[in-house]
Amino acid sequence: MEIEVLEKVDMNMRLLIRGADVPFINALRRTVITEVPCMAIDEVVIIENSSVLQDETIAHRLGLIPLKTDLDGYNLPEECPCKSEFGCNLCRVSLTLDVESKEGTRTVYSGEFISENPDIVPVSDKIPIVKLAKEQKLKLEAYARLGKGKKHAKWQPVSMCTYKFLPQIRIDSKRCDACGKCVEVCSRKVLVKAGDRIEIRDLMPCTLCQDCVDVCPQNPPAVDVSWDENTFILNLESAGALPPERIMSEAVKILDKQLKEFVRQIKVKKSEKS
């Protein structure tokens, strides 16, 4: 298997993976979404709330705020040696918020959280949490924990993880009369007219929609769109908690661990029979 990084722009990553198959890539995708842990606020103790939003609404909003995660420094609550329902400082981070509007209406932002651990802070300082009118108060303590996407979407480290086959477009230059209809119809602008020929401008955005094949006046069409079943373009967009390359390496590690456990279980079952 060969992996090539096509694009890596802050929270986005696009990989070209050769020599893999659908079950494997899909397993990887599902592992990224459901099994890679990240940090999110899980429990909120509201001490005072005289804002226009209810306690539950505020707690829900807080839960959805992505937090910068330190995977090596914290344990999953169910795997933590403290075995406590409440948590210890190895599996829980407390964040506090104490705001009051003294002068007119004001917005409370995620940047106003005071975290126990300065590394575990909201990804962005500018997320509005609530708006307070004069003399309204909000005082609360929130506990962030590691969790997995299969339990709640707030623990998903990605906002997008998709894959598609690598497109292969062939233009039969003998039959093509460069009418340009396929260039016009393509919404992703994959094809381009170069003199009396149709050429491929950029193959990657192609969605395999086959519009160019359908619009071709030649019979059979001069354009042929197919795909390579062993080559994939994997597109990953992190929600901000972890960098995309870390999410990927963590997913591979988790998948590997699960497969090893699966093999071990099979062996145990076999030995029970004999």
Add this chain to the structure above:
Amino acid sequence: MIIPVRCFTCGKLIGDKWEEFARRVKTGEEAGRVLDSLEIKRYCCRRMLLAHVEITDEILRFYEEAEKRKEARNYYY
């Protein structure tokens, strides 16, 4: 009410982009171009900002008016 923290469909963080979006659209910029420059690509996230109405501001007006009345009362007595 107030801008949601994340996109309902995909989970991308959009809450922090609302204020810039609203400000720039108010100054007369085309909404689609603002969304492009904020790098909001998918239509699920785009509709979050495009279709949002900030109702909290309307509710808070009642509190602001009440505050003004209170100040006026203090002024006369």
